[in-house]
Amino acid sequence: AQSVTQLGSHVSVSEGALVLLRCNYSSSVPPYLFWYVQYPNQGLQLLLKYTSAATLVKGINGFEAEFKKSETSFHLTKPSAHMSDAAEYFCAVTDYSSASKIIFGSGTRLSIRP
Amino acid sequence: EAGVVQSPRYKIIEKKQPVAFWCNPISGHNTLYWYRQNLGQGPELLIRYENEEAVDDSQLPKDRFSAERLKGVDSTLKIQPAELGDSAVYLCASSPGIGERAYNEQFFGPGTRLTVL
Secondary structure: OOEEEEEOOEEEEEOOOOEEEEEEEEOOOOOEEEEEEEOOOOOEEEEEEEOOOOOEEEOHHHOEEEEEHHHOEEEEEEOOOOHHHOEEEEEEEEOHHHOOOOEEOOOEEEEEEO | OOOOEEEOOEEEEOOOOOEEEEEEOOOOOOEEEEEEEOOOOOOEEEEEEEOOEEEEOOOOOOOOEEEEOHHHOOEEEEEOOOOHHHOEEEEEEEEOOOHHHHHOOOEEOOOEEEEEO
């Protein structure tokens, strides 16, 4: 079964610093991969998705992620953190060949220090 | 365009009581999902509908949970009777496609936070 592992339940960076949120996946076939963001008391919003096209995917709010098959990783980065980036981030995977569902990771809470 | 609408936003009930959540997906979206999100965890799928058909309900605890999507639009998720462990946020999502195209993007509602005392 597919799964995703998010390393670090909580990441704290200074405003203006690099943001790096880690995600590793397990899948028997090339997956679709997603990053979602959840602000307090809100639903999840799609940041970006990988669907077997370009390995470097650019999303909203300046975020991007790189699909690395050799490392089974899909880490999320942003060059310069902003206070408004403070939120919960979820990595997710789906193997559409099984026509099943999206599997979400347990999430990483990003805090931004002034 | 309106997003996914859920009501109520918050619900507090005593154990053994029934509770229902309502979801109105984005207009024209064929696929609808109900997720449960426990504190500090990612969402877990309970049931997925394609139009009015429940195509994946393998994770729905059928002894106490039920769901319906009449006419392939709005959906209701019910718990009867509720247990302490049901305290969570219940999220509804919709997507425009069906089958593999459904996974291109899911649009989430704000959720219903259920507290069972």
